[in-house]
Amino acid sequence: MGVAETVRVDARSRSYDVVVGWGLLASLGARVHAVCKAENAFVVSDSNVAPLYLAACEASLTAAGLRVASHVFPAGEQHKRMGTFEQILEDMAGAGLTRDDVVIALGGGVVGDMAGFAAASYMRGIEVVQVPTTLLAMVDSSVGGKTAIDLSTGKNLVGAFLQPSLVVADVSLLATLDDEVFTDGMGEVVKHGVLADEELFDELAVHPLLPGTSDLAYLAHIVARNVAIKRDVVNADETERGLRQTLNLGHTLGHAIEAAHDFTLGHGHCVAAGLCCIARAAEALGWAEAGLSARIDRCVAAQGLPIDTEVAHQTLLVFATLDKKRHGDGVNVIVPTGISRCEIRRVSLAAFSHIIDLGCGTSPA
Ligand SMILES: NC(=O)c1ccc[n+]([C@@H]2O[C@H](COP(=O)([O-])OP(=O)(O)OC[C@H]3O[C@@H](n4cnc5c(N)ncnc54)[C@H](O)[C@@H]3O)[C@@H](O)[C@H]2O)c1
Ligand SMILES: [Zn+2]
Numbered sequence: 001m002g003v004a005e006t007v008r009v010d011a012r013s014r015s016y017d018v019v020v021g022w023g024l025l026a027s028l029g030a031r032v033h034a035v036c037k038a039e040n041a042f043v044v045s046d047s048n049v050a051p052l053y054l055a056a057c058e059a060s061l062t063a064a065g066l067r068v069a070s071h072v073f074p075a076g077e078q079h080k081r082m083g084t085f086e087q088i089l090e091d092m093a094g095a096g097l098t099r100d101d102v103v104i105a106l107g108g109g110v111v112g113d114m115a116g117f118a119a120a121s122y123m124r125g126i127e128v129v130q131v132p133t134t135l136l137a138m139v140d141s142s143v144g145g146k147t148a149i150d151l152s153t154g155k156n157l158v159g160a161f162l163q164p165s166l167v168v169a170d171v172s173l174l175a176t177l178d179d180e181v182f183t184d185g186m187g188e189v190v191k192h193g194v195l196a197d198e199e200l201f202d203e204l205a206v207h208p209l210l211p212g213t214s215d216l217a218y219l220a221h222i223v224a225r226n227v228a229i230k231r232d233v234v235n236a237d238e239t240e241r242g243l244r245q246t247l248n249l250g251h252t253l254g255h256a257i258e259a260a261h262d263f264t265l266g267h268g269h270c271v272a273a274g275l276c277c278i279a280r281a282a283e284a285l286g287w288a289e290a291g292l293s294a295r296i297d298r299c300v301a302a303q304g305l306p307i308d309t310e311v312a313h314q315t316l317l318v319f320a321t322l323d324k325k326r327h328g329d330g331v332n333v334i335v336p337t338g339i340s341r342c343e344i345r346r347v348s349l350a351a352f353s354h355i356i357d358l359g360c361g362t363s364p365a
Pocket of ligand 2: 188251267271
């Protein structure tokens with residue numbers, strides 16, 4: 001067992017530790033006990049994660065003197081919905097959970113969002129401890145306090161802010177992830193490097209983080225760096241104005257690529273491609289330093305992620321501006337100008353269309 005690093009997050013509503021390391025599941029109960037006065041722990045997990053890790057999680061909580069109940073829902077984004085939410089709340093009430101008790105989110109971003117929103121709503125809010133089991137959940141969704149579920153009209157339309165009381169990121173749990181899901185998480189990791197950390201970016205370019213890696217120390221080190229980056233941005237701006245917007249680097253085009261693929265291509269893959277496209281356009285327009293785009297392309301490709309998209313430009317434009325049109329004529333784009341440097345630019349629809357022409361489907365093969 002090893003704790004590589006503890007990252008302290010001081011959010012406005014709560015301060016908490018993100019413990020990153022390996023073999024940490026065994027000490028989860030003791031860690032929860034140290035930060036919560038709960039008598040009951042309610043574990044939420046999904047049908048892929050529960051068979052692998054629920055027993056160890058429950059054993060650790062029980063050993064720390066907590067009474068444990070759980071709810072396991074079918075894995076997949078299509079279950080991040082009201083129906084699941086209601087069943088979880090009914091089971092929480094059935095288990096006799098009180099205001100002082102704690103919800104444990106054991107799973108990827110879907111479980112984290114689902115369990116977090118249930119905790120935020122139950123009796124107007126009880127504590128949640130995040131135990132992320134995907135790379136994406138470790139570096140992105142478990143930190144920052146956003147929780148949400150989907151409606152039939154769109155993703156993440158209902159939710160709440162609830163900072164966790166503790167995050168335990170055990171990178172040894174990533175060994176069972178599908179390669180594709182692991183690599184998908186790298187999209188946000190490279191994004192964080194481009195956004196805020198040149199050292200991390202250069203490290204990844206030289207030593208890409210690939211699925212099946214047995215170097216847990218390196219994995220934990222990279223996760224901890226990413227948690228710190230997200231922490232710094234979110235701390236500066238807890239409720240999503242200004243700086244937090246920069247976390248959307250690569251996302252305007254990324255979301256359009258994702259929608260054009262009917263959500264069959266992973267979010268991280270789309271963000272990676274979106275990031276490369278916006279960097280290409282930024283360099284062509286003289287907004288970014290020379291060589292930036294090629295540098296980002298190399299790092300992204302080294303992780304096994306796409307650097308471009310073949311989606312038709314008109315399709316990208318339509319998807320990228322779908323919800324934005326209602327807010328006037330412009331689009332906010334996060335433009336990388338160097339590694340660890342970016343700016344928010346508001347551009348007209350015509351200028352955005354030009355950005356797509358310059359950046360998408362134009363990568364040197
Ligand atoms: N709240 C936020 O700030 C935030 C940020 C980014 C994304 N999200 C949300 O996160 C979700 C995506 O998260 P995700 O990519 O982790 O998807 P996910 O939770 O669906 O996990 C991906 C797949 O991996 C499986 N899995 C998880 N851990 C595993 C493990 N250790 N071993 C084997 N299989 C495992 C899951 O069952 C699932 O099938 C989306 O719903 C997105 O909206 C939220
Ligand atoms: Zn994202």
